[in-house]
Amino acid sequence: xxxxxxxxxxxxxxxxxxxxxxxxxxxxxxxxxxxxxxxxxxxxxxxxxxxxxxxxxxxxxxxxxxxxxxxxxxxxxxxxxxxxxxxxxxxxxxxxxxxxxxxxxxxxxxxxxxxxxxxxxxxxxxxxxxxxxxxxxxxxxxxxxxxxxxxxxxxxxxxxxxxxxxxxxxxxxxxxxxxxxxxxxxxxxxxxxxxxxxxxxxxxxxxxxxxxxxxxxxxxxxxxxxxxxxxxxxxxxxxxxxxxxxxxxxxxxxxxxxxxxxxxxxxxxxxxxxxxxxxxxxxxxxxxxxxxxxxxxxxxxxxxxxxxxxxxxxxxxxxxxxxxxxxxxxxxxxxxxxxxxxxxxxxxxxxxxxxxxxxxxxxxxxxxxxxxxxxxxxxxxxxxxxxxxxxxxxxxxxxxxxxxxxxxxxxxxxxxxxxxxxxxxxxxxxxxxxxxxxxxxxxxxxxxxxxxxxxxxxxxxxxxxxxxxxxxxxxxxxxxxxxxxxxxxxxxxxxxxxxxxxxxxxx
Numbered sequence: 001x002x003x004x005x006x007x008x009x010x011x012x013x014x015x016x017x018x019x020x021x022x023x024x025x026x027x028x029x030x031x032x033x034x035x036x037x038x039x040x041x042x043x044x045x046x047x048x049x050x051x052x053x054x055x056x057x058x059x060x061x062x063x064x065x066x067x068x069x070x071x072x073x074x075x076x077x078x079x080x081x082x083x084x085x086x087x088x089x090x091x092x093x094x095x096x097x098x099x100x101x102x103x104x105x106x107x108x109x110x111x112x113x114x115x116x117x118x119x120x121x122x123x124x125x126x127x128x129x130x131x132x133x134x135x136x137x138x139x140x141x142x143x144x145x146x147x148x149x150x151x152x153x154x155x156x157x158x159x160x161x162x163x164x165x166x167x168x169x170x171x172x173x174x175x176x177x178x179x180x181x182x183x184x185x186x187x188x189x190x191x192x193x194x195x196x197x198x199x200x201x202x203x204x205x206x207x208x209x210x211x212x213x214x215x216x217x218x219x220x221x222x223x224x225x226x227x228x229x230x231x232x233x234x235x236x237x238x239x240x241x242x243x244x245x246x247x248x249x250x251x252x253x254x255x256x257x258x259x260x261x262x263x264x265x266x267x268x269x270x271x272x273x274x275x276x277x278x279x280x281x282x283x284x285x286x287x288x289x290x291x292x293x294x295x296x297x298x299x300x301x302x303x304x305x306x307x308x309x310x311x312x313x314x315x316x317x318x319x320x321x322x323x324x325x326x327x328x329x330x331x332x333x334x335x336x337x338x339x340x341x342x343x344x345x346x347x348x349x350x351x352x353x354x355x356x357x358x359x360x361x362x363x364x365x366x367x368x369x370x371x372x373x374x375x376x377x378x379x380x381x382x383x384x385x386x387x388x389x390x391x392x393x394x395x396x397x398x399x400x401x402x403x404x405x406x407x408x409x410x411x412x413x414x415x416x417x418x419x420x421x422x423x424x425x426x427x428x429x430x431x432x433x434x435x436x437x438x439x440x441x442x443x444x445x446x447x448x449x450x451x452x453x454x455x456x457x458x459x460x461x462x463x464x465x466x467x468x469x470x471x472x473x474x475x476x477x478x479x480x481x482x483x484x485x486x487x488x489x490x491x492x493x494x495x496x497x498x499x500x501x502x503x504x505x506x507x
Contacts, residue, residue: 063095
């Protein structure tokens with residue numbers, strides 16, 4: 001049934017944003033109330049537009065629409081702080097006092113004081129049950145959050161005010177959560193001999209390093225490659241989400257000329273020149289003056305999620321994507337972002353010792369999905385930032401933007417990372433381990449035909465796989481002119497038998 005747009009009234013966040021004449025990051029759920037009695041919802045771009053029947057109309061008071069927003073639109077901290085900044089304190093106070101024990105009123109009260117650092121003229125609640133700030137059925141939260149006696153609220157948020165992401169328990173995430181990823185990894189390990197796993201690990205480190213640089217179209221020299229690999233090896237056991245360690249890591253993986261000793265002090269952005277003095281901006285980073293507090297908040301959030309037993313993938317998504325969106329260094333942010341995924345998954349025990357996830361290889365193979373996970377935040381953000389560029393390409397931000405980085409809804413990023421991790425386990429790990437098994441079998445078969453150096457066996461296998469299981473005449477004359485026709489035929493057949501599907505790339 002089609003609804004005339006004139007019969008719809010915005011409700012919840014939509015009502016408040018319109019009434020207060022403010023803009024913000026789009027919320028995942030947009031509410032309106034129909035005068036016709038129809039109730040339905042539809043997917044609109046990346047959000048759900050829900051039309052409620054007329055009896056759902058909350059009234060014309062801002063407090064009632066705040067309650068409606070928390071009930072139906074969900075908790076959006078970025079929008080809430082903007083709304084609170086534009087509301088007279090008296091209106092919030094009047095609403096909370098009218099429902100002193102209501103769970104939504106108490107949540108609004110707690111969130112107002114948490115986000116604004118302003119204490120409302122309301123007496124502390126002295127009795128009654130505690131209510132969680134975020135409903136655990138709807139959001140990922142920490143366990144055993146701090147109790148706020150003033151509001152009778154349990155603070156189970158993922159971070160402090162300086163960086164407090166929100167991740168919703170969507171149907172897709174709950175389905176992914178039901179899979180025991182650690183068990184999948186353990187099952188893979190038990191299927192292969194320990195010696196082969198040890199050999200595979202060095203290949204996986206190399207593949208991850210190569211892929212992470214390749215995503216950024218960088219060809220590192222051998223020294224930078226080795227430094228990145230050695231850092232990945234440490235990521236298995238050491239927590240890198242601490243300022244000193246992050247600076248040290250940045251210094252190890254970038255060109256020495258671009259080492260940082262602290263968070264960046266310049267306004268940076270991601271973009272490209274399309275013509276002289278005309279650039280295409282893809283992403284604008286936080287103001288440098290906002291960074292120290294934000295990064296302190298991100299590190300605190302990391303510890304909070306670690307101690308609060310948040311799902312490792314959710315934890316890794318919030319911190320790794322939060323890091324890259326803050327872009328705290330002049331160079332190396334993308335590589336550190338992907339490094340942090342390994343670091344958190346490993347130190348949280350999701351990845352068994354002696355194994356690593358070449359997650360960057362999956363991102364490299366799925367660039368559309370990876371870009372979409374970044375653009376889900378970066379594209380709508382661009383609409384909220386007033387900036388100017390001078391003739392030298394230096395950017396100046398002319399409005400306040402900190403709240404959009406502090407209070408991100410990172411549900412889309414968490415869903416994307418789950419997909420990447422699943423593909424890493426199901427495809428990349430199995431593919432690499434199977435390749436090694438096939439290589440060992442093929443090598444033994446070739447050695448039974450002719451006893452030649454390992455270097456030449458490796459080259460023969462590589463060249464055959466590149467040519468659908470057969471050695472070209474030119475390659476034979478260049479590298480293997482000593483082979484008889486019978487030996488060559490038998491060795492080519494050994495490669496085809498060993499790999500089943502010739503043409504795979506070597507590790």
